[in-house]
Amino acid sequence: MEFFDLFREDRWPHMFCPGCGIGTVMNCFHRAFSEMNMDQDKTVFVSGIGCASRIIGYIRADSIHTTHGRALAVATGIKLANPDLNVIVFSGDGDIGAIGGNHFINAARRNVDISVFCINNYIYGMTGGQASTTTPYKSFSTTTPYGSKEYPFDLAEVAVASGANYVARWTIRNVKELTSSMTKAMQKKGFSFVEIASPCPTSFGRRNRMADPTQMFEWLKIIAVRKEKSQAWGLDQLDLNIEGRITIGEFIERNRSPYGLIA
Amino acid sequence: MRLPPGSYFMQGNEACVEGALWAGLTFYAGYPITPSTEIAEGLAMRMPEEGGTFLQMEDEIASISAIIGASWAGAKAMTATSGPGFSLMQESIGYAAMTETPIVIVDVMRGGPSTGLPTMVGQGDVMQAKYGSHGDYPVIALSPSSVQDMFDLTIRAFNLSERYRVPTMVLSDAEIGHMRGKFIVPRTLEIVNRRIRTDRVWHDGFAYDETLVPKMPIFGKGSRVHVTGLSHDIAGYPTSNVEVHEELVRRLQEKVERHSDDICSLVAHRPGSRRMLVSYGSPSFAAWEAMMQSEDVGLVDLKTLWPFPSKLLAQAISGSSDVIMIELNLGQMFREVQRVACDEGCRKVRLFSKVGGEVPRPAEIIGFLKEGG
Ligand SMILES: Cc1ncc(C[n+]2csc(CCOP(=O)(O)OP(=O)(O)O)c2C)c(N)n1
Numbered sequence: 001m002e003f004f005d006l007f008r009e010d011r012w013p014h015m016f017c018p019g020c021g022i023g024t025v026m027n028c029f030h031r032a033f034s035e036m037n038m039d040q041d042k043t044v045f046v047s048g049i050g051c052a053s054r055i056i057g058y059i060r061a062d063s064i065h066t067t068h069g070r071a072l073a074v075a076t077g078i079k080l081a082n083p084d085l086n087v088i089v090f091s092g093d094g095d096i097g098a099i100g101g102n103h104f105i106n107a108a109r110r111n112v113d114i115s116v117f118c119i120n121n122y123i124y125g126m127t128g129g130q131a132s133t134t135t136p137y138k139s140f141s142t143t144t145p146y147g148s149k150e151y152p153f154d155l156a157e158v159a160v161a162s163g164a165n166y167v168a169r170w171t172i173r174n175v176k177e178l179t180s181s182m183t184k185a186m187q188k189k190g191f192s193f194v195e196i197a198s199p200c201p202t203s204f205g206r207r208n209r210m211a212d213p214t215q216m217f218e219w220l221k222i223i224a225v226r227k228e229k230s231q232a233w234g235l236d237q238l239d240l241n242i243e244g245r246i247t248i249g250e251f252i253e254r255n256r257s258p259y260g261l262i263a
Numbered sequence: 264m265r266l267p268p269g270s271y272f273m274q275g276n277e278a279c280v281e282g283a284l285w286a287g288l289t290f291y292a293g294y295p296i297t298p299s300t301e302i303a304e305g306l307a308m309r310m311p312e313e314g315g316t317f318l319q320m321e322d323e324i325a326s327i328s329a330i331i332g333a334s335w336a337g338a339k340a341m342t343a344t345s346g347p348g349f350s351l352m353q354e355s356i357g358y359a360a361m362t363e364t365p366i367v368i369v370d371v372m373r374g375g376p377s378t379g380l381p382t383m384v385g386q387g388d389v390m391q392a393k394y395g396s397h398g399d400y401p402v403i404a405l406s407p408s409s410v411q412d413m414f415d416l417t418i419r420a421f422n423l424s425e426r427y428r429v430p431t432m433v434l435s436d437a438e439i440g441h442m443r444g445k446f447i448v449p450r451t452l453e454i455v456n457r458r459i460r461t462d463r464v465w466h467d468g469f470a471y472d473e474t475l476v477p478k479m480p481i482f483g484k485g486s487r488v489h490v491t492g493l494s495h496d497i498a499g500y501p502t503s504n505v506e507v508h509e510e511l512v513r514r515l516q517e518k519v520e521r522h523s524d525d526i527c528s529l530v531a532h533r534p535g536s537r538r539m540l541v542s543y544g545s546p547s548f549a550a551w552e553a554m555m556q557s558e559d560v561g562l563v564d565l566k567t568l569w570p571f572p573s574k575l576l577a578q579a580i581s582g583s584s585d586v587i588m589i590e591l592n593l594g595q596m597f598r599e600v601q602r603v604a605c606d607e608g609c610r611k612v613r614l615f616s617k618v619g620g621e622v623p624r625p626a627e628i629i630g631f632l633k634e635g636g
């Protein structure tokens with residue numbers, strides 16, 4: 001499948017900043033989707049509000065850009081009204097972890113058969129860099145000018161605890177693993193969640209001495225530790241801070257009955 | 264099985280359930296709240312029997328979001344709630360209006376503000392129904408004042424929402440929802456389905472004809488439509504072009520105004536009497552009693568609240584010199600009635616108001632009538 005078989009050429013150029021990680025996510029998704037031979041006419045893309053959520057407006061398929069935080073609730077309605085559809089959600093960390101947090105844990109609990117790709121840039125990108133529920137402890141944003149005093153959510157861990165059938169986290173540096181996790185997420189019956197740590201040089205990097213995208217790229221390399229090597233996995237993953245670490249890898253793969261298929 | 268034609272004795276909320284199923288409801292999502300809960304409970308039983316989907320969501324925002332998604336997937340979709348939940352739904356009501364998503368919202372009103380009087384009647388949501396979300400946007404709101412109305416107007420709400428692609432509300436109240444009474448399921452009922460399209464909609468997903476209502480592409484049929492709450496052109500693509508924005512917002516409004524003759528209805532008893540009572544919902548019972556016990560008094564029972572049935576009301580009160588609005592709030596629809604009455608040259612327009620908790624008694628209304636001469 002050519003790039004512009006999947007994306008809307010008439011909407012190019014896209015709105016994302018130079019150095020933004022969203023482009024890489026779109027490329028990985030293009031590869032995963034092409035390889036799966038999924039019916040584009042039977043696939044619906046859903047998002048909330050934010051930079052990450054704008055991806056779906058560029059995809060040449062039925063797509064619905066909903067209100068801030070509500071993508072998972074709308075996706076649940078679509079999937080349960082017509083279970084023949086493949087439902088894929090693109091969303092940001094604020095969308096899923098803050099304003100849509102209740103829908104996040106409940107969609108995972110309900111285990112509706114949808115695939116969620118959450119681009120975690122640790123900040124509210126679209127609105128110019130306010131703190132998010134994933135903003136690392138002590139790091140700077142327009143609403144944490146003295147450094148964030150709050151501990152961040154670990155979205156992947158929340159998804160595991162809430163009952164998702166497949167959960168993985170990668171950074172946009174892990175192109176191969178990310179692509180393969182996207183494929184697995186789409187194949188998996190039930191709720192699947194892939195968190196993608198992604199650079200936002202414009203709104204996050206600039207305020208945290210990483211205005212240059214290559215610095216953010218370096219940062220992602222330093223903070224990401226594979227599950228096999230990580231001491232945090234299974235212990236305490238909540239100490240993600242600017243010097244801290246995040247664990248990457250696949251965290252759960254199980255086969256709880258998706259919603260509606262309980263015998 | 265749908266309730267067969269015949270005569271039944273049921274609660275208002277139960278009649279709403281049966282009406283919704285008659286209208287073709289295939290997807291319900293809701294969050295329990297008094298005094299609307301019997302609608303959710305009834306549908307939890309009935310939907311699986313009818314092959315539909317019943318879903319209890321985590322809150323009212325999720326509920327209305329889910330029915331919006333279901334509607335785009337082709338379902339006839341509904342939620343039911345009361346004041347606090349209705350408040351939570353407001354952002355998405357504007358979204359449904361902007362994206363022209365047919366949905367039905369039943370609000371069984373209770374006494375407000377805030378948690379207010381959870382089990383008791385009120386009519387404080389009627390302005391919120393029209394103006395609760397930000398921006399200018401169209402809605403349709405119907406007001407049942409009997410168990411029969413709960414059945415009939417629920418069906419009508421689906422029909423209007425499907426025909427015009429506008430979020431449509433049934434603004435019931437605790438008395439009407441919980442009242443038991445007789446209603447009739449007629450042999451034939453008009454059921455309207457939205458006009459859909461199944462072609463690829465590259466650049467005209469929101470193109471409209473003289474009805475101003477675009478045919479709706481349904482997800483999964485190959486249309487590849489993009490839907491957004493951002494201001495959008497007829498392709499459905501986001502734009503910040505102010506002319507396109509202006510055209511869109513004006514068309515959405517005009518879509519309802521142009522069809523107001525089809526949408527608006529009221530019941531007028533003894534129209535043109537010297538004194539005219541105007542009411543909607545549960546106060547209409549006492550108003551009717553008061554009228555029956557008085558000389559030269561008529562009654563208008565509003566069935567459509569939004570768009571406001573100005574033309575019909577003007578006809579019904581034409582020649583009257585004393586118009587009395589009765590409602591269970593501090594005077595929300597009163598302003599609308601006052602405007603129409605003043606335009607008709609009626610100098611005396613009065614408000615009989617109770618803030619909720621109980622319906623007025625006929626004697627109170629008669630007393631009020633006398634006070635004003
Ligand atoms: C109800 C509501 N509140 C606030 C906003 C403003 N807003 C738009 S996007 C956004 C944050 C987006 O952050 P995130 O979800 O992390 O996405 P990103 O832009 O970083 O990809 C906010 C607060 C809104 N659109 N709606």
Ligand code: SF4
Binds near residue numbers: 020052125
């Ligand atoms: S603000 Fe950040 S997330 Fe948004 S497009 Fe720019 S770099 Fe990407």
